[in-house]
Amino acid sequence: MKKNLTLLFASLLFSTPLFAQQHSEQKHDKYVWPKDEQVKQKLQNWQDIKFGLLMHWGTYSEWGIVESWSLCPEDEGWCERKGPHSANWYEYKKAYENLQTTFNPVKFNPERWADAAKKAGMKYMIFTTKHHDGFCMFDTKQTDYKITDKKTPFSTNPRSNVTKEILGAFRQQGFMVGTYFSKPDWHTEHYWWPYFPPKDRNVSYDPKKYPDHWQKFSDFTYNQIQELMTDYGKVDILWLDGGWVRPFSSIDSTISWQRTIPYNQDINMARIAGMARQHQPGLLVVDRTVSGEFENYVTPEQSIPDHYMPIPWESCMTMGDSWSYIPKERYKSARKWVQTLVDIVAKNGNLLLNIAPGPDGEWHEEAYQRLQEIGKWMNVNGESIYGTKPLAPYRQGQWAFTSNGKSVYASYLPSDSETQIPASLSLPPLNTPPAAKATLLGTTQSLKVTKTKDGLSITIPEKVRQQIAGQPVWVLKIS
Incomplete structure (x- = not known):
C-alpha cells in the first residue's frame, strides 16, 4: 500500500540504522488468536490501556553504548565497538563483562519512575530483566553474572534485586507489568560455547550435532523464566526478544534477517509457556517475530503500520534516539508523542515508549519533562484513547x-x-x-x-x- 507523505515522514523520522537490527521486516498475516479464556480476557484488557513504558537497563549504561550489541561479532553499524579494548574482540568482551564489578546505581528509585509514568497516562510497563549480553537484573540462581552477585557493588544495597523492586513499584500504581527476557544469552557457555567462537548473533555450535549442550541451554532458559514467573509476584506479560532463537520450521525465507539463521534453535516454547501460565494464569506471551500461538501480540519496532490492523499489536519506540542510556540524548517532543499515540490507537495498536535509566539509576530529567507534558494532554483527552x-x-x-x-x-x-x-x-x-x-x-x-x-x-x-x-x-x- 502506498504511504502518504505524512506517514512516510513519520517512518523516516523513527528509523535509524541503529534500530534496524532484526525487526525491520515483519509479517502479521499468520497471527493466531489465543484460545485460553483468561489469556483472551487479559489481551482485551491490555488492548484497552493503550500506552506503556519500556525500560532498557544494564551494565552497558556505564559506557553509554548500545545495549549488548557491541559484543556481537557482526559487521553492522549497531555492533561497532569503541574504546581502548575495541581492537580485540576477546579483550573487549572481558572488559565489557567486567562492568559488573563497577555497576552501582545508587540513585535507583523506581517509585519516581512509576509516579511519572502514571501521571503521563501510561498503564503498563515492561522491564529488561536480561538482555542479549546475559547480565541478569534479577536474583537468578542459574548464574553469578547478575546484579545481586557479590562482585557487583550494588549487591549490598537492600534494593539490589531491581526487577522485584521495579515490578512492585509499578504494580503498586495499578500498572500491568511485564518482564522483557532475551532468549539468546551471549554470556553462558551453553549458547556461545568457548570451544567454537561466535561468528554472529546465533548459537556458536550446531544444536543438532551437540544436543546435550543445547539441552543444557534450553533448561537454563526454562529455569530462569520459571524464576521470574514464581518469585516476583503477579506478572501480566512475558515479553521475549531475540527472534533468531526459534524453531527452524518457523523461519520465513521472505524476510531477510530470518534467512541468515543457520541452525534450528528450538527451546520448546510450549513447555515454557505452559509452565509460565501455570504460575501466572492468563499470562500474555510475546515471542517476538515468531508467528503462532506464542506471539499473543505483534511488536513492530521503531515503526508504525500505515493502516488499521485487525490483530493485537504494539509499536515499541524510543523516546530519544537510543534504547539504552547515552549521556546526551535527543528526546522527541511531547507533541510528536501525543500525535504518535493518537495515530497508533486509531489503527488498533498500543504504544510502548522506551526510556533508559543511566548508570546511577536515574533517567535524564528531560524524560520526566516529556512525560509531564504528555500527561497534561492525556488528563483532558484520555477518554478518546482508553477503552476505545x-x-x-x-x-x-x-x-x-x-x-x-x-x-x-x-x-x-x-x-x-x-x-x-x-x-x-x-x-x-x-x-x-x-x-x-x-x-x-x-x-x-x-x-x-x-x-x-x-x-x-x-x-x-x-x-x-x-x-x-x-x-x-x-x-x-x-x-
Missing part, C-alpha cells in the same frame, strides 16, 4: 477516529505550523445519530454540526479556538 476501538475510516488526512460505543472521537492532528484549530472542519461520513452533538474536549461549549453530502461540517467559535490553542491534537467528541 478504532472507527472507520481510522486515519484520513489529519484525522484519526475512535469510539467507545457511546461517543465518537474525531482527533485532528495539526501540522507544525498550526497553532489554532481551523474555524471550520469537514469530517468524512461517520456512524453518528441524526441529532449529533459535538464538543471539543477541554471545553464545554456545544458546537454547530451540519450534515453534508460528504459527511459532517463543524464550526468552531473564535473564543473556543483561542481557549485550546497550541494543543498537539484537538479532539472532537460527537455523541
Whole structure:
C-alpha cells in the first residue's frame, strides 16, 4: 500500500540504522488468536490501556553504548565497538563483562519512575530483566553474572534485586507489568560455547550435532523464566526478544534477517509457556517475530503500520534516539508523542515508549519533562484513547477516529505550523445519530454540526479556538 507523505515522514523520522537490527521486516498475516479464556480476557484488557513504558537497563549504561550489541561479532553499524579494548574482540568482551564489578546505581528509585509514568497516562510497563549480553537484573540462581552477585557493588544495597523492586513499584500504581527476557544469552557457555567462537548473533555450535549442550541451554532458559514467573509476584506479560532463537520450521525465507539463521534453535516454547501460565494464569506471551500461538501480540519496532490492523499489536519506540542510556540524548517532543499515540490507537495498536535509566539509576530529567507534558494532554483527552476501538475510516488526512460505543472521537492532528484549530472542519461520513452533538474536549461549549453530502461540517467559535490553542491534537467528541 502506498504511504502518504505524512506517514512516510513519520517512518523516516523513527528509523535509524541503529534500530534496524532484526525487526525491520515483519509479517502479521499468520497471527493466531489465543484460545485460553483468561489469556483472551487479559489481551482485551491490555488492548484497552493503550500506552506503556519500556525500560532498557544494564551494565552497558556505564559506557553509554548500545545495549549488548557491541559484543556481537557482526559487521553492522549497531555492533561497532569503541574504546581502548575495541581492537580485540576477546579483550573487549572481558572488559565489557567486567562492568559488573563497577555497576552501582545508587540513585535507583523506581517509585519516581512509576509516579511519572502514571501521571503521563501510561498503564503498563515492561522491564529488561536480561538482555542479549546475559547480565541478569534479577536474583537468578542459574548464574553469578547478575546484579545481586557479590562482585557487583550494588549487591549490598537492600534494593539490589531491581526487577522485584521495579515490578512492585509499578504494580503498586495499578500498572500491568511485564518482564522483557532475551532468549539468546551471549554470556553462558551453553549458547556461545568457548570451544567454537561466535561468528554472529546465533548459537556458536550446531544444536543438532551437540544436543546435550543445547539441552543444557534450553533448561537454563526454562529455569530462569520459571524464576521470574514464581518469585516476583503477579506478572501480566512475558515479553521475549531475540527472534533468531526459534524453531527452524518457523523461519520465513521472505524476510531477510530470518534467512541468515543457520541452525534450528528450538527451546520448546510450549513447555515454557505452559509452565509460565501455570504460575501466572492468563499470562500474555510475546515471542517476538515468531508467528503462532506464542506471539499473543505483534511488536513492530521503531515503526508504525500505515493502516488499521485487525490483530493485537504494539509499536515499541524510543523516546530519544537510543534504547539504552547515552549521556546526551535527543528526546522527541511531547507533541510528536501525543500525535504518535493518537495515530497508533486509531489503527488498533498500543504504544510502548522506551526510556533508559543511566548508570546511577536515574533517567535524564528531560524524560520526566516529556512525560509531564504528555500527561497534561492525556488528563483532558484520555477518554478518546482508553477503552476505545478504532472507527472507520481510522486515519484520513489529519484525522484519526475512535469510539467507545457511546461517543465518537474525531482527533485532528495539526501540522507544525498550526497553532489554532481551523474555524471550520469537514469530517468524512461517520456512524453518528441524526441529532449529533459535538464538543471539543477541554471545553464545554456545544458546537454547530451540519450534515453534508460528504459527511459532517463543524464550526468552531473564535473564543473556543483561542481557549485550546497550541494543543498537539484537538479532539472532537460527537455523541
